[in-house]
Amino acid sequence: MAESRWSRIVVAGIITGAVMVAVSDRGGEDAPPARAQVVPSRIDIPSLGIKAPLMKLGVTDGEVELPPYEKPEVAGWVKDTAVPGDRGAAVILGHVDTKSDPAVFYELRKMRAGQAIEVVRSDGRVAQYRVDSIEQVDKDSFPADRVYLEDGLRLITCGGKFDWDRNEYDDNVIVYATLVEPADSRA
Numbered sequence: 001m002a003e004s005r006w007s008r009i010v011v012a013g014i015i016t017g018a019v020m021v022a023v024s025d026r027g028g029e030d031a032p033p034a035r036a037q038v039v040p041s042r043i044d045i046p047s048l049g050i051k052a053p054l055m056k057l058g059v060t061d062g063e064v065e066l067p068p069y070e071k072p073e074v075a076g077w078v079k080d081t082a083v084p085g086d087r088g089a090a091v092i093l094g095h096v097d098t099k100s101d102p103a104v105f106y107e108l109r110k111m112r113a114g115q116a117i118e119v120v121r122s123d124g125r126v127a128q129y130r131v132d133s134i135e136q137v138d139k140d141s142f143p144a145d146r147v148y149l150e151d152g153l154r155l156i157t158c159g160g161k162f163d164w165d166r167n168e169y170d171d172n173v174i175v176y177a178t179l180v181e182p183a184d185s186r187a
Contacts, residue, residue: 037122038083038121038122038123039054039056039077039079039083039121039122040054040077040083040084040090040092040119040120040121040122040127041053041054041120041121041122042054042119042120043075043092043117043118043119043120043155044117044118044119044120045111045115045116045117045118046115046116046118047111047112047115047116048107048108048110048111050104050107052073052074052075052094052104053073053074053075054074054075054076054077054092054119055067055074055075055076055077056076056077056079057076057077057078057079057093058078058079058080059080064078064093066093066095067093067094067095067104069095069098069099072095072097072098072101072102072103072104073103073104074094074104075092075093075094075104075105075155076092076093076094077090077091077092078091078092078093081148083121084119084121084127084129084153085119085121085125085126085127085179085182086182087151088151089147089148089149089150089151089152089154090119090152090153090154091147091148091153091154091156092119092153092154092155092156093155093156093157094108094155094156094157095157095158096108096157096158096159096169096173105155105157105173108134108155108157108159108173108175109134109136109159109173111131111134111155111175112131112134113131113132113133113134114130114131115130115131116128116129116130116131117129117130117131117153117155117175117177119153126181127153127179127181127182128179128180128181129152129153129177129178129179129180130177130178130180131175131176131177132152132176132177132178133175133176134173134174134175134176135173135174135176136159136160136171136172136173136174137171137172137174138160138170138171139168139169139170139171139172142172143174146176147174151178151179152176152177152178152179153175153176153177153178153179154174154175154176154177155174155175155177156172156173156174156175157172157173158171158172158173159171159172159173
């Protein structure tokens with residue numbers, strides 16, 4: 001995944017989403033401190049055979065951090081989005097490939113509506129999602145509002161044709177999933 005162009009698109013969505021969530025969810029009260037400490041630790045996608053560790057990704061110098069290319073098996077949760085299992089948009093990014101090998105979300109484009117995704121959290125709870133849809137969009141038409149403002153889990157990777165002149169993929173593959181079992185309902 002090319003970092004600069006992709007990051008600019010994603011950072012605009014994160015900022016918009018973070019502001020909207022903060023304004024709509026606060027209602028004058030701060031979230032309990034324990035909730036802020038919970039993070040997602042692993043994503044499981046049984047239909048693709050994926051059990052991948054998750055790392056926290058932030059925004060540095062105005063750009064969204066990406067998982068390191070040296071760790072192609074790791075995906076990353078954008079920490080300025082909702083914790084999977086909680087209300088809001090939760091966003092997880094992963095590379096499609098490296099210079100020589102497939103990466104964690106290489107098969108993401110093969111997901112289908114109705115398939116399951118589970119996200120294991122640091123509090124031991126598991127958030128279960130059902131895939132609603134998958135789309136491949138040109139990076140210049142990235143649907144930031146749908147990704148960052150609507151409730152649910154979003155998995156994002158690169159896709160489409162690789163542009164050798166720009167050294168990046170032309171598109172993003174986005175999986176949209178709905179929470180079917182909140183993390184707080186499982187022990």
